[in-house]
Amino acid sequence: MRTTLLLLLACVLFVPGLVYGQAGEASAPGWGPLQLLEREVAPGQKRKFRYQHTQTFEGSFLDTVVFAARGTKPGPTLCLTALIHGDERNGFEIVRETFLRLDPASLSGTLIAVPAANANGFRTGSRYMPDRRDLNRAFPGKPGADNTSLIAHILYSALKEHCDALIDLHTGSFDRANLPQVRVDLANPQALDMARRFGAAVIVGGAGPSGSLRREMMDAGIPAIIYEAGLPLRFEPMEIREGVRGVRNVLIGQGMVAGQASAPTPGERIFSKTRWVRVPLGNGGVFYPVRKLGDNVRPGDSIARIFDPFTDEQFDVPSPLAGQIIGMAVPQVVFSGYALVHVASAPEGAR
Numbered sequence: 001m002r003t004t005l006l007l008l009l010a011c012v013l014f015v016p017g018l019v020y021g022q023a024g025e026a027s028a029p030g031w032g033p034l035q036l037l038e039r040e041v042a043p044g045q046k047r048k049f050r051y052q053h054t055q056t057f058e059g060s061f062l063d064t065v066v067f068a069a070r071g072t073k074p075g076p077t078l079c080l081t082a083l084i085h086g087d088e089r090n091g092f093e094i095v096r097e098t099f100l101r102l103d104p105a106s107l108s109g110t111l112i113a114v115p116a117a118n119a120n121g122f123r124t125g126s127r128y129m130p131d132r133r134d135l136n137r138a139f140p141g142k143p144g145a146d147n148t149s150l151i152a153h154i155l156y157s158a159l160k161e162h163c164d165a166l167i168d169l170h171t172g173s174f175d176r177a178n179l180p181q182v183r184v185d186l187a188n189p190q191a192l193d194m195a196r197r198f199g200a201a202v203i204v205g206g207a208g209p210s211g212s213l214r215r216e217m218m219d220a221g222i223p224a225i226i227y228e229a230g231l232p233l234r235f236e237p238m239e240i241r242e243g244v245r246g247v248r249n250v251l252i253g254q255g256m257v258a259g260q261a262s263a264p265t266p267g268e269r270i271f272s273k274t275r276w277v278r279v280p281l282g283n284g285g286v287f288y289p290v291r292k293l294g295d296n297v298r299p300g301d302s303i304a305r306i307f308d309p310f311t312d313e314q315f316d317v318p319s320p321l322a323g324q325i326i327g328m329a330v331p332q333v334v335f336s337g338y339a340l341v342h343v344a345s346a347p348e349g350a351r
């Protein structure tokens, strides 16, 4: 009985995964296989494998998939992470499509992706971890602690060991949508260079909150950016396409794949400040947007309309500042203080 259980456990822990490409074919001298999370990816190969750190009957601590492609020529390691918020699904498809199109035979360097960091959230549609904590506030994590801290520690340690640069993929939270945008610490030249190479029309400055993967990777000296696009709980073709294009642009920019990077349309804008416009005190009700994502607004312009369901009165919410709308709630019932429209302001230079 015990032997059977051990065999079963071994099968679960060491499923071979999917392997593409011919190992060891025409790889550069001195450029060997990638050793990653107890697996090996040979030059010219790409692999998808399950990774389970440890397991209990009540639930796996970390049960997710890892995608890794090892080029035939030396080069940097670009890492992609998605679904750190388990309901932000666009990122998963950006990773999957990027990996599908990547030919390791013509890759210089390595691509490592964790497309469903909060794998349980991916299955259940939950932003949070099973203990209801936010994984993106738990980095760098620590061993021997609670579930979320332990998973943060495993992911952070593996990424810090291998990555030369990181792109973390997100969407708006709950019932809010984001205009496709890249978020970056404008004070870091390497990260800003990667953000600009991504080719998004909107770049938003900021270091990110303490405990977020991007912030902690930056603090460890690894340039990191976030791509934010669309709504949670959806697979949105345009936002996914823009993300795949951006990641490819970064791969080209890092010299990892050959090709021509595409320029952003209608042109790049870099913003240093953003502000959420909220429902004024006492004006809750049924919210309908009167603007679209990407619209430019001036101070005093109406940017949201709310109907009082009892009196049928209508309230228009004015924009307090000039800028571009980069995030917005979807139509819903809203209460005083609810964040409706996210406006980016103070362009540092429209190039």
Ligand SMILES: [Zn+2]
Pocket: 085, 088, 170, 171
């Ligand atoms: Zn997120």
